[in-house]
Amino acid sequence: MKGNEAIGEAAIRAGAKNFFAYPITPQTEVSEYLVRRMPDVGGVFLQMESEIAAANALFGAASTGERVFTTSSSPGISLMSEAISYITAANLPVVIVNVCRAGPGLGGILPGQADYNLMTRGLGHGDFKVVVFAPSSVQESVELMMLAFELADKYRNPVTLLSDGMIGQMMEPVDFDNVKQPNPPDKSSWSTTGAKGRKPHLIRTLFLDPVDGERANRERAAKYAVIEANERRWETFNLDKPRKVALCAFGSIARVCNTAIDLLQKEGIEVGLFRPITLWPFPYPEMKKLAETTDMFLAVEMSNGQMVDDIRFAVEGKKPVHFYGRQGGQVPAPEEVVAEVKKLLGK
């Protein structure tokens, strides 16, 4: 299946039958797939007038307790920032997929990874975080998409996927059947479905009294501490022994690095890969531990260096951290990574 279409199908399999979106390259295929698929499953598909409207419709729809989601790409995600701040402040579960393209501004329609900071730190005003999953294959997109709904409901917080144009457009085999899905929790204690036989529910984000305001923020911070403790996900490759160099990459660039590692092995150079799967919560403890058995790190990203800051943060200055990146829609080839590693090793 095409990556974009698989994401849509995965949501439906997770019982998320409410999709509000706006077209934008390179993810419009999600809409084009779901407009035909949603009626089959009795779901809601609505193309809104803008990403602003789509994200705000998510707030209204999520308030009813149903699973809802949207997909967009970088410029559209910028437009959704306001609504994401409101949705998070209201403790509503939604899933949002960013099929990242080159930026900033209109940028380009080819893949990019320069929304790392946007997703992990800058997704709207105020003190909040969203879980950010970084799939590196179509199958992983499906699994993380279904997990996203589970975590969004569990923590009552938006959960996002940072995919990119390459994964969105590529076609790979997908298995939906072996992905386990627990039932959604009961949301009737807070959802707005009509105040029959109970006190009215109010979903709001305004706290004029600073005592209330601080309490709401502290509760959210406590929620994030639980997520940071329990939901970190990562993967390592060829790091079972101490290494001179550990590559760090996420998403499709991790696959480029995998090929680079194979090429280097043929030349007798052993290098490993650390692939964060959750960009937030970032696997800081795991990376800090890795610094004990690794001489240096090389972050490879399709940006001017965004995840590399988190790596520097994680290793706490114990080992040097280098960066190699391409921008504007350029995708690094494995040979470029090989050359960069060899340069660092003085070969």
Place this chain on the structure above:
Amino acid sequence: MADLIFQRTPAMTDKITHYCPGCTHGVIHRLVGEVLDELGLRERTVGVAPVGCSVLSYNYFNVDFLEAAHGRAPAFATGLKRVRPDLIVFTYQGDGDLASIGGNEILHAANRGEKFTTIFVNNAIYGMTGGQMAPTTLPGQVTTTSPFGRKVEDVGWPIRESELLSTLRTPAYIARTTVHDSQGIIETKKAIKQAFEYQRDNICFSLVEVLSTCPTNWGMSPRASCEWVASDMVPYYKPGTYKTPETTK
């Protein structure tokens, strides 16, 4: 008293509102509450509050409520109504919320024919933020951001939302009324009731634009504000039914 012939309806809470003396938000809130009770809709209603003086409107209704971002209430309402068409959904918006930042959201919700009801409170000014010019401010009207009066050569003429939205092909119920005198209040209640009946019967989008007062920011007493609606607002914003679902071009 043996028989109460006028009292607070159950859809309204007994909280004393934060609105200024003579502000007609209180009247319009009550009319909405009375209609919801008379039509038996309260228990399946969800309201969407705006940003503006009426951001706290949810404190005055015994109804589930969402607090929307500025201008986005029609998008919230679209999400609610599409996912749960059995719910009665209404948005309550002022002129900044609906005609300025939310201009696109209301246009498209009306155009798609989303079957919720919008109560549009037009008082020709931005109330909560202290009396700035609104898209509905009248020519020559003095506000804090038009201290020499609104100059139409510079910022254009006020927007007439009822007329604007009536030009859409999609069936809808669109009416404009006033609450500056008893007759206006009675007409407003009739229009609001008609609007919710269209929603209850799953027919179309409905919007009631209510010409209202803002004594504090107009710098007038409540009684003088009512006179100003009659003398200055009504000639430009003519009350009437602009569109019904039966009369579609």
Place this chain on the structure above:
Amino acid sequence: MPRVNIEPNRCKGCELCVRACPQQIIRMSREINVKGYFYAEVFDQPRCIGCTLCGLTCPDLAITIGVNAVAYRFFDSPITTGGAS
């Protein structure tokens, strides 16, 4: 005989009921309420015709209106007829 009850501590002194009353039997009190407003009061209750226009006009739910025996009913609605319409 209709009887209008204006709750002094809910009244914000806006005077809209004074304007609305066709019998002109409402005036503003010389006393202030707990918020410091001069509140509205009915000063000639026997002349009230039970039109409920004061109640309709009040933005603050400060007015309740009751009747003993016969009342003129100008508008049929559950609020005035005490039941479903």
